[in-house]
Amino acid sequence: MARPTPRLLLPDAPALVAAHGRATLLTPDGELMVLTGPRIAETLAEMPPPILVHGPATARRLDLPRFLDAFDLLELFAFARPAQNAPPTARGLALALDLPPPADDAAAAALLPDIAARLLRYLADESPHPSARDAAGMAAQLDQAGWSWAPGVLAALGQADPRPSRDAFKAWRRLTEWEETAPLPPPSSHPVSSNDARRRLAEMLGPGAEQRPQQGDFASAAAGAFAPREAEGSPHIVLAEAGTGTGKTLGYIAPASLWAERNGAPVWLSTYTRNLQRQIDQELVRLFPDPEERRQRVAVRKGRENYLCLLNFDEALGQLNIRSLTLPLALVARWAGATRDGDIQGGDFPGWLAELFPPGSFANLADRRGECIRSACAHYRKCFVEHSIRRARQARLVVANHALVMVQAALGGGEDSRPTRYVFDEGHHLFDAADSAFSAEFSGMEASELRRWLLGAEGGRSRAKGVQRRIEELAGDIPDLLAPLEATLQAARALPPAGWFGRLTDETPTENVSETFLREVRAQVLARAERDEGYTLEVDLHPVGEALAEAGATLARALARLEEPLTTLRDRLAERLAAGEEDPDTEAGERIRLETAQRGIERRALMPLAAWRAMLASLAEPAREPGQRPVMVEWLQLDRRDGRDVDAGLHRHWLDPSIPFAQAVAAPAHGLLITSATLTDAAKRDDPEAAWRVAEARSGAVHLPLPALRAAVPSPFDYAANTRAFVITDVDSRNAGPVAGAMQQLFTAAGGGALGLFTAIRRLREVAARIAPALEARGIPLYAQHVDAMDNATLVDIFRAEEDACLLGTDAMRDGVDVPGRALRLLVFDRVPWPRRTILHRERRLHLSEGDPQGHDDAHARHKLRQAFGRLIRRADDRGVFVLLDRACPSRILAALPEGVAARRVTLAEAVAQTRDLLQG
Known part of the structure; x- marks a missing residue:
């Protein structure tokens, strides 16, 4: 042929x-x-x-x-x-x-x-x-x-x-099946010395590498996290601040990889975002140049919701x-x-x-929460998630993210084996990651998701099978499950049914107790909110209105009626699983299915129900006295989108989320390295002890028995020679017009390569509309978050590739930018990035500020400026200009800038001229 x-x-x-x-x-x-x-x-x-x-x-x-x-x-x-x-x-x-x-x-x-x-x-x-x-x-x-x-x-x-x-679309036909392997033996406890770490780093860099003493010092300090643990619950913890350009990624890979090889166990390298995971994975090419060896030695782990469900x-x-x-x-x-x-x-x-493509074209292709049927799935042996879990069990280095690590800890280990050694890169984000992972909310969205998981698709096209069909598929025909199953299905109807968000503002009486509670939450928020400008609103939970208290008590009783049969289901599945483990004729697949059903009920239903009932119980508790320090902070929230009410709920967060992080993640481990370019507060350079106390408090180190080992490695970059910093004195940063004019002049002076950061989305959009045509007429493309039809990662990829483009964004854009070279040479803040005025911030400002609430806010703003400045200079030959348009910026905030960089207060015309001289001269 x-x-x-x-x-x-x-x-x-x-x-x-x-x-x-x-x-x-x-x-x-x-x-x-x-x-x-x-x-x-x-x-x-x-x-x-x-x-x-x-x-x-x-x-x-x-x-x-x-x-x-x-x-x-x-x-x-x-x-x-x-x-x-x-x-x-x-x-x-x-x-x-x-x-x-x-x-x-x-x-x-x-x-x-x-x-x-x-x-x-x-x-x-x-x-x-x-x-x-x-x-x-x-x-x-x-x-x-x-x-x-x-x-x-x-x-x-x-x-x-x-x-x-149509068969050509069946991609799973071409995928390989994973193979089960024997569990790894227990790890050894061989230490990694400072000299060992330096030698491994030198091997990775090769004989012709540029000499970077700071990188060797960092690797030496990081080795302290890999010493043998002396007592249960007392991990070795190293806090290492490494200035931009240190090369900290290879610096910690050196001792981590050596420890993993010597002891036959994985080290988990965790960072804040998926993009940063990708960067760490790319750095590991230096350690494992052969792709096949790298695939065997390195695994990238993310939450289930990230993977295509076959x-x-x-x-x-x-x-x-x-x-x-x-x-x-x-x-x-x-x-x-x-x-x-x-x-x-x-x-x-x-x-x-x-x-x-239109929204929804890719909807539901990833695993939705709790729907996986594990070994009952026809594609189980080729499942991407199962592949990643098994690779992680055999790998020596697992590249994860903070959110996954926290969730696994909250679930008691999850699907992965609990590692004994962690490296937390971007460690300044640990506090926020723990805050998200160990919080709870009862909202319409969360409660309706649980109803969908329990009852399945109630009309419409969906694969949601509900707990009855899921248990039938996983556990087979177990007669003593029928009664609690029926009771569960009946009690689950107390959760919000489809269309609940459309009825949130409806005054028509409803028999659904969840909807009644959500409406009362909305009513109390609107009654007590400071102002209503169409944005999301928050109010304190206490004092609780009479109608809300009554609705909450009714809802709590309904949730208890749901929790009881679910507990029976879980316990009877556990009994069947225990009996199967004693029976040698029980197949491994059956045990997996029973365990999956039991674990699904526990994690997807019983854990949130217990948290919701505890939150609702607080409605009946007396209000705290003014100034009394809480363990948990609770508030009511009304979510808005484009001026429309879309959800309401009761929220609960730890006042200090580093406590559950220390208890659930750090204490069970043997060693942790927490590293970042911005662990300490730059304003406390003259008082190192105070600066490190800030890092220890936000990392959870203060809640562990052993004191943290501290290390600070300065940046090798000559900031004084290669950067300029300006505060503009003649621009009214409160109005979009002057801000737009200033950004246009500065972006033009730099010839592009500018990142403009905003504290408000509305002002970002106004500025983008004003300056885009003029910039692009000069050959400078402008892209903007919340304006262009692209996600943040796409916008950053474009910004990096275009070199002379400009990008406007908010905080999320600042955290995701890693743009070496000329593509980022000008950074402009529209205003000082003070923290958002929320109830949670108010309580932390009051109780976690060591008696200095304003200092707490200052540290927050300095941290954001310092992080942003670190994005500006990524290589020794980079040049960059940092501009703050807020003439009201206090001088104490400018301590965020690196040593040797003094922010000058100048007019816009002076800043434009000096920007042009440095970047285009």
């Missing part, structure tokens, strides 16, 4: 590149057009669908309706290069495909057909391989659904008239007859067959992929 003959078939279409309000169009005849205003829509209406990059973002920038038909190069990229990422711009795709990056919009428009040709050639190269048959069958199915790229893809694959194939995907393929869903499902199938770990929320799944 003759091999298919690939051929290149490019669309006869114009190429379109968008700026804010300006379109650059290259016609198939080679005519270049720059259009503005109404001419954009008029001209596009007269032409064939264009070739472009990121249709929704293009439409938003041109103020057009969503493109219903276009040749989006991101769709072709995702099909031709699955499980690979690229910034979703013409320049980003060019860099990913080794094409010369365009210098301007005209060059970008000219490049788009070349990008399409390069991607189609990749498919042509694939055509001789067996996998091309699936690709062709999938493309034929997409051709029937009207995908614009399908004819070109089929031509590249050499398939003139292939048969559409069963959900299998059931989603039943919607292939819906034309609008065929393409997103095809691109997920292509990715699933090529992904390294199946992380559909990050990892090698392009963040921009979900942005290309």
Whole structure:
């Protein structure tokens, strides 16, 4: 049989590149057009669908309706290069495909057909391989659904008239099964000395590496976390502050990897975000250059909700007859067959992929809370989550995130073996991560999710099977479960049914006790809130209104009626499991199913029910005396979105979340390294003891028996020579107009490469609308969080790749930016980032501030400025300018800047001139 003959078939279409309000169009005849205003829509209406990059973002920038038909190069990229990422711009795709990056919009428009040709050639190269048959069958199915790229893809694959194939979408057919392995033996307790750590670091860096004494000092200090533990509950804890540029990631990998090798047990390396997990994983190439060895030695662990659920995907393929869903499902199938770990929320799944399609196109493809049926699933042996769990058990280094570590600890270990050694990178986020993990809320959203888990889909299309079908599948026919099951299903109807959020503001009487409680929460919030400007509102729980107290007591009784039969179910499953363990004829699969059913009831239902009942019990307790220190902080909250009430609830947080962190995570471990560039308060440089007390308090070290070992390694960067810091004295930072004018002048002076950070989303949007056209007319692209149709990770990828682009964002953007080189050379804060005025902050300000509430706020603001400044300079040859537009900034806040950097109070004109001199001179 003759091999298919690939051929290149490019669309006869114009190429379109968008700026804010300006379109650059290259016609198939080679005519270049720059259009503005109404001419954009008029001209596009007269032409064939264009070739472009990121249709929704293009439409938003041109103020057009969503493109219903276009040749989006991101769709072709995702099909031709699955499980690979690229910034979703013409320049980003060019860099990913080794094409010369365009210098301007005209060059970008000219490049788009070349990008399409390069991607189609990749498919042509694939055509001789067996996998091309699936690709062709999938493309034929997409051709029937009207995908614009399908004819070109089929031509590249050499398939003139292939048969559409639904089987081509079944990615699990090409996945390998995991294999069970014997449990690892108990770990040894061999220490790692400071000299050992230095030697391992030198081996990793190689003989020709740049000499960085600070990095060796850091590795030496980190080794202290790997000494043998002397007493139960007394881990060795090292607090190590490492200035930017120290190279702390390799610095702690050195002792961690050595300890893991010597003792046959994993070390968990935890950081704050999935993006940072990816960075640590990339650094491990220095230790394990061979990809196969790295796969065996290193595991990346994330929560279940991050991974593609193959069963959900299998059931989603039943919607292939819906034309609008065929393409997103095809691109997920292509990715699933090529992904390294199946992380559909990050990892090698392009963040921009979900942005290309209507909301809900990728809904429910990940595991929803508590729905996994484990070994009863047809895809269990190929499950991405199970693969990751088993790799983590055998790995030497597990790259995790703070949220997963905290949740596993709260659940008593979870699915992973409890590690004895941790490294917490970005340790300044531990307090916030613990705050989130060890908190509780009774809200409409949370309670309705539990109802869905218990009762299943009550009408509509959903895989939610409910606890009855789940137990039948997992535990089989156990007669003594029937009565408690029936009681559970009856009692669960006290939780909010579908449509509850639409009835939140309804005054019509309801018989549902949860809805009654939520309405009373809303009423008390509106009655006592300080002001109502359409944003989320909070009020103190006490004194409790009479109607709320009565509704809470009724709800508490209803939850108790639900908790009782669920407890019986759990206990009877446990009895059956115990009997099976004593019976040698009981199959391992049956034990797994029983354990899954028991654990699901415990974690998904009984744990939240116990927390909710404890919270509701506090409604009947007397209010605290003014100034009395609480253990827990409780409040009522009304959530708003775009001015609409969307949820209400009762919230409970630890006043000091470092206490449960110390108890659940740190105390059971043998050693912890907590590291960051900003562990201590920079304002206390003259009093190191006070500075370290802050770090020990927020890390939980004060709640452990052994004192923490302290280490501080300074940054090697010459900040005084390479940076400037200004506070602008003649800009009114309270108004968007002056802020916009200042940012536009500063961004222009820097030639782009600027990050503008805002304390309010509304002001960010106003400034973006004002400055985007003028900047882009000068060849400086502007992107903005909450404005562009892209998520934060995508925006940062674009910002990093474009080099001369500017980006506007809020706190979340500041935490996620790691942009070395010229791409980030100017950082502008619109105002001092004071903490948000919340009830939780008020209580912590009062009780955790050592008698200095204003100092507590100051430290919060300094920390954010210090973190941001650290993002500005990432390499020794970087140059950067730091600007604060808030002329009311107290001088004490400016202590956040590195030693040798003095913030000067200057006019905007002076700052613009000096910015231009430093960055473009």
